[in-house]
Amino acid sequence: MSALWTSAELRAATGGTLAGEVAVTGISIDTRSLQPGDLFVALRDARDGHDFVSEALAKGAAAALVDRDPPGVAADAPLLRVGDTLAALTALGAAARERNSGKFVGVTGSVGKTTTKEMLRVAFGALGRTHAATASYNNHWGVPLTLARMPRDAEYAIIEMGMNNRGEIAPLSRLARPHVAVITTIGTSHIGRLGSQAAIAEEKADVLLGLERGGAAVLPADTPFLPRLLERAKEAGATVLTFGESARAEIQLTDYVAEAERGTARLLMDGLPLSVHLGAPGLHLAINACAAIAAVHALGGDVVAAAEALSGFDVGAGRGARRRLALPGGTALLLDDSYNASPISIRAALSVLGVQDAARRIVALGDMLELGPGGPAMHAELAPDVAAAADLVYACGPLMRHLFDALPAAKRGAHVADSAALAPLLAESLRPGDAVLVKGSLGSRMALVVAALASLDDKAGARGAGVAP
Template identity: 35%
Template sequence: MKKTLKEIADWLSIELSENSNTIVTGVSIDTRTIQQGDLFIPFRGEAVNGHKFVEQAFEKGAAATLWLKDEPNPPKDKPILFVDDSEIALQQMARAYRNEHNAKFIGVTGSNGKTSSKDILASMLEPFYKVQKTIGNFNNQLGLPITILTLDEDTEVAVLEMGMSGFGEIEFLSKMAKPHYAIITNIGEAHMQDLGSREGIAKAKFEIIKGLQLEGALFFDGDEPLLQSLVKDASQLNSRAFGFNQDNDLFATNIETTEKGSKFSVSGEINGEFFIPVLGKHQVKNALNAMLVGNALGLTTEKIRTGLAQVKLTDMRMQLISTENGILFINDAYNAAPTSMTAAIQFVQATSLKNEKWLVLGDMLELGENEKQFHEQIAEVIDSEEISKVCLFGPRMKWLYEQLLNKFTKENLIYSENDYDVIVQTIKNFASKESLILLKGSRGMKLETVLKSFQ
């Protein structure tokens, strides 16, 4: 973005009498990461008032700042835009910049796999387009407008992740981003405490069509009956289904795991053999939605194949990490819900990467009143003939521990409520170069802490 302060003032319907030619090249809400030329946006909360950091923002190179009209003592002789509400102003600027931008906008939502799908899609497209994507978890009512406002003016494809915890949030984000293409990766159980049921989660995710361009298309998990029903009721919607069932518009078969990734065949709107340097059947499904977008953007099958072969995911998503003593970790510790945990466990049980297989599992959070049942049901997935040792971490994992007592001996079933060292020592004492260890838990459990002892 490269705008004069006058242009931004016009976006906000603000009268500006001075500093109108000041050039703004980005936005920031944090002086720790502010860049030269940014417009600083201070927020006033119960604990912290961002206006206290405005001077520091200018010292670090800010070009201008917003300032709440009812906040006293604005700095003198500085480029300032006075606003009623910082959050609303940020969103208003993002809408205006989005409306001016010529990129193809792609919205990605779903219970699991949002970030992986975003990464796979952006990586696949990067050899052929200038692509920018949501960085980190900037996927909410603050993060999405910041992401939009950081797009370069010559960006050709913007891949925007959309997260939510309640009804109405995805609709709000979709109407801001106005995507040409929208993706719903799947429907799981995350945010059950806020949305009440999987049906509620599906309806909340389906809000992504609210801002979809008239000529746009929705790509959705066709193996999910809840989404099938919603798509059927939206008769005017242009949609394509992906998945493993053969009645999808694009489906994958013959999935094979190697030490370098996943080989698979696809049939339907695209046909052929493909490879992604990522582990997991669920990641193959995430590649399918990327393939449909690539096809819609005009990429040939060969270009899609080339793009997928050089895909790279954000860390802690089925990330293979070798250690000096030969232990091989799969770091999938970024987040967890029953659907994604089941998929990761099934992958470990099916793979031939190593002979001895371990599970290190942490609590799954935000599951609502049925969280005990969800944790207990993971026991049904774990095959004691395939898994050598299970290490469980967190107070909720006590429920799974109790379900596994009749499957594993006490030597092979370890539980720790809050001490990582118990698990670390177990790995140090019993794991070997024959061991493959899955780390999987919700973000709040920080299971990657276990890995640090071996790197």
């Protein structure tokens, strides 16, 4: 494997010192996934990465990026010494961006940015060598890490950008310098920190601040904030492509048909009809596909080839992934959408649950977080949508109590304090023929519920193999 970074390039990019010569083939911040040849970056978060440098080197790391002496490491170990590891990683990302001549697409939005990032990976992957992060690496260390890992010969790079507070997207965009900036939606995620949807719109529009000269903005046509987004695009000197269901959208979703396991979207672009067959249902996925096709069009790519490639797209774990659970006497369907939640994304997930052929449609919901003072009302306002899609509702957390109490009595399964209490309760109540949707903000830890349901399948497998439970 050719070197991703040489010693000379590492020194030049970071301003650090490194004795000897190494050839780095990857970048790692976690010893659990580190591969031989990686540069291990000792970042500080909940834990200090310097405490794991010795382990990283023992696992075959080519070198470690450090800003202090790590414990248990020999004096002659291959250490790239810098003043601050996060700043050095950011500098490494900037150097990677500078040396690459490919086309860059930046993606942000209140919901749908990771799914759209994955659609863009698939769509552009049909056109050339495409690089994107393997997970939601969209913050102050995730974007530099994604850039620093980019292969030298990448023809396209998809960079996801997220935020928790005002002022976080602009530096990420200036680092990534996208040729196309995609804004998926303007919703209420993090409204508790930013104060209003208008402020969220301004923050998302900051992705345009890093846009390369002559770049394009791909904007949602159906948001009431479109006029402001268009103003921001004009200020950035960007050309504009809009997408969505609105007749004014340049990439318009004209028809959508959902089935239990797939969906078909029909698009109209410059009078050209396109069909996109997706390996998962959901109107929100069809709209995300419109955004992906718009980005391909903005870069002059083959939209027909991109649309055909999207026929192989499916959602990932925690974002609506489907799993059949073996139970005594039959199977149940698990829709794992546990990674995050907002009012928009819950309604989208409910639409998927609603098209499932099931004896009972069950939803398990954890609190939507960071909604500010309006949080209780936003939870209660979901009750009609939840009641229409689900036969039975299980909920946890103090905010979801407001939704639970607003439901018809016949729909109420149970409300408990947290996901740890909900997990065994829901697992015990599941029956063959059920379809169950699990969703909640990451901090609600609904993955515990998914794990409890998955263990039912694992136990059934053990029984089928003649293994004692």
